[in-house]
Amino acid sequence: MKLKIAVGISLIIFWTFIVVIVTLALSRNNQNQVSSVSVNNLKSNELIKLTSEEIAKHDNSNSSWLIIEGKVYDVTQSLSSHPGGANGILPYCGRDGTQAFTTKNKTRPQNHSDTAKSLLVKEILGSLNETINPSKILNVVNNSQTQRQFEDYEDD
Numbered sequence: 134m135k136l137k138i139a140v141g142i143s144l145i146i147f148w149t150f151i152v153v154i155v156t157l158a159l160s161r162n163n164q165n166q167v168s169s170v171s172v173n174n175l176k177s178n179e180l181i182k183l184t185s186e187e188i189a190k191h192d193n194s195n196s197s198w199l200i201i202e203g204k205v206y207d208v209t210q211s212l213s214s215h216p217g218g219a220n221g222i223l224p225y226c227g228r229d230g231t232q233a234f235t236t237k238n239k240t241r242p243q244n245h246s247d248t249a250k251s252l253l254v255k256e257i258l259g260s261l262n263e264t265i266n267p268s269k270i271l272n273v274v275n276n277s278q279t280q281r282q283f284e285d286y287e288d289d
């Protein structure tokens with residue numbers, strides 16, 4: 134009888150432990166998602182239209198979007214490793230940076246290299262006025278690959 138009670142109590146303790154661990158793991162996962170979304174001040178369940186008004190909200194180092202030749206890019210992750218400095222790109226975030234990108238902000242056209250363009254392609258959100266799923270933004274925000282590629286590029 135005593136043995137049955139002991140086994141019963143052990144089982145209750147074991148399952149309580151499992152439930153606590155699973156609950157903690159789930160709530161932690163949830164917190165991560167919320168903080169990623171808040172980086173962009175976006176609600177995770179809403180589709181987003183890439184209008185000029187929406188892009189204008191992302192004009193800072195926490196969320197840096199810009200338009201280049203009709204396409205919208207999220208350069209938040211690569212800003213700090215930009216060879217021309219974060220301050221080279223930041224003034225053009227939240228708006229159309231086509232001219233700045235194609236001139237490197239000089240008076241004469243001075244194009245970015247093909248390598249720069251291939252890095253940029255990885256950060257595309259969509260075309261101007263396209264409606265996109267917010268998961269696309271989270272992918273770019275969580276993608277540290279571009280930053281690593283910038284670093285590799287500097288090592289060459």
Ligand code: HEM
Pocket residue numbers: 199208211215216217218221222225230231233234237238244245246247248249250252253256286
């Ligand atoms: C839109 C505003 C931007 C301006 C004004 C700008 C300006 C510059 C400047 C002044 C340099 C350093 C000088 C040089 O190496 O020739 C540079 C280099 C570079 N930038 Fe930008 N940049 C902009 C956006 C971007 C973006 C969005 C990317 C990619 C995501 C990028 C990628 C690079 C790379 C890889 C280099 C190294 C040189 C090259 O490959 O052309 N830049 N940029």
